[in-house]
Amino acid sequence: MRRPRVRCAGFLVIALLAVAAPAAAQDTPADVTSISIAYITERVKDLPPFSLVDQPTTDNGLMGARLGIEDDNTTGRFTKQKFTLDEAVVPIGGDVVAAFRDLLAKGHKFIISDLPAAQLLAIADVPEAKDTLIFNVQAKDDALRGEQCRANVLHTMPNYAILADGLAQYLMWKRWANWFLVVGTGDDDKLFAAALRRAADRFSATIVEERVFDAAPGARRTDTGYALIQKQMPVFTQGVSDYDVLVVSDERDAFGEYLQYRTWDARPVVGTQGLVPTAWHRSQEQWGATQMQNRFVKFAGRWMTERDYSAWLAVRSISEATTRTNKTDYASVNAYIRGPEFGVAGFKGQKLTFRDWDGQLRQPVLLAGPRTLVSVSPQEGFLHQFSELDTLGFDRPETTCKIKAAAQ
């Protein structure tokens, strides 16, 4: 997955430049400037929700982008800018790259990528995508901010390292320094577990034991499931030498929830279940977030998710740039968003900015229980010479991203 193998398509770029502004820019008054943003996702085969308490969604991420456009247009009424969203929803197993090329052919420069890491890299490496701004609102993979970073990609979704560090700071504040790590068998379970190990190392926690839980795939709804789980989980967690907290990595919600209240020793569960580090949560009401929550529920008929929030932030970032610069072209927007003047407000009590070394949005991490916001990291006392937000994730000195080199 190095930089593009396809180098012969230079003529195509030139051909595309001749294409007029995106089609969505029609029927607006002459003094109104149109800004078109594209959104691309691939449908996935969603499992039924883990619990009946969960709300199933079919438009996760997309609704955040749409509400961002609504909010941009409320502002745009006053600045004479009109925002539209061009949505490309690729069917399961469809050709994401082809759909992406179609968006580029329509002249789009600002693209919201609601895709997993592999597809994100595939679209970012399309040669004619060089002068576009792609916002990753889904993939949390650390590699995308490291060896696999791309010059044309910004990330509004926090990566695993940011989330793990946010959780670890809180655990250290609680003096829960001895962790029992339980990891699922999925690839993403392993990625988050790696970030947790890194966090333990950074903040001087000890992983006293690590076990793998192999959750056999099966039906999510059963009539008498609890009886079996009640026998299984205490045994699975038996005989771990003294630990303070069980840290679980189960990205797909296969078994993590079952650990709570069933551990052999009486211990809290944190990680992907229990106390979770996240970019957004329904319980978040600080810093004016109540308004965002109300607005979203009214608009989408469901709760805002992490992906919705990340997509909303991406759309708002573009509008922040067009409003402040009063320019709508790619070069101006790109330069402003990456520049020192930029900051977007995201209901987290401080402005959010992009790291210039890997394109990741700096942001506080919410630590949420099922029904309340428990804390927000960075925790007090984790100091940094530039921004305390840089105590989370990959700081400048430790980055493995060669984004600057790639851009030249």
Add this chain to the structure above:
Amino acid sequence: MKVGLMVAAVTLVTVGGMRSAAAETIYVTNEKDNTVTVVDGATLEVTKTIPVGQRPRGITLSKDGKRLFICASDDNEIQVFDIARQAIVGTLPSGPDPEQFILAPAGNPLYIANEDDNMVTVVDVDSGEKITEIPVGVEPEGMGISPDGKILVSTSETTNMAHFIDTESHGIVDNILVDSRPRFAEFTADGKQLWVTSEIGGTVNVIDAATRKVVKKIGFEVQGLNAEAIQPVGVRVTRDGKLAFVAMGPANRVAVIDAQTFEVKDYLLVGQRVWQMAFNADESRLYTTNGNSNDISVIDVANLEVTKSITVGNQPWGVAVAP
């Protein structure tokens, strides 16, 4: 018994029209408790706690000094508190989620920001009727009015603008882009400037009211604090136009600014998460609400000193002073 005495004292003051710090009464809304704390200005002691509507935030005194208007945000109404009777005597329609509001200099109407609804609601405080609604930007918050009552300003937090509204036509006449998350708007007493705080931008934008241009952006720097902790919210300018005070939220300080030169003169350490402020009648004192330490601070304006902090209810939000 104490309560009875208190009522008598307040009535006397209102009748006599005395205007010294000793006689004044301070009213503080406690957002989390659904109460208003009453503090005696002479003793600086809490004299009573009054239950009010849900999530009380904005609070302001009627121009005749007889009533307080209180935003009960989660009840979606304004409550009217009668000072002589020391009781809630009525409600006004407010539109959804009222947070801040401002009275016309003539005493009527009341302009209310509906944070959840992208609207400003205009209400006749005497008849209790809603006059109109004005559509503004996303999450309207700060409300200011020119001394002649002709121009109303509403700031919207996500749109990042100060909307200038003609109070006669109720139409927007101008939109000024300011720094991120504008929280509060205050006209100077001469009507020449509008001061707008930007919580996330970390600045105060001073707008010339005639040209409607930002003429100055005031930044802040506090040793030992990261820039992110500096979040300007409330701002008050003295009537003589010499000093401005800016509440800086989690920086736990009030910045003192020379309002002529725009230089920051001092930072006064108050309680935690300082948000709103109010002068007393002769501007000898400034009271601040400190939401995370559950107290209010008393600033001696002449000496620029914090002289006292007084514990009130949970998460104090707004403050009003009755002479």
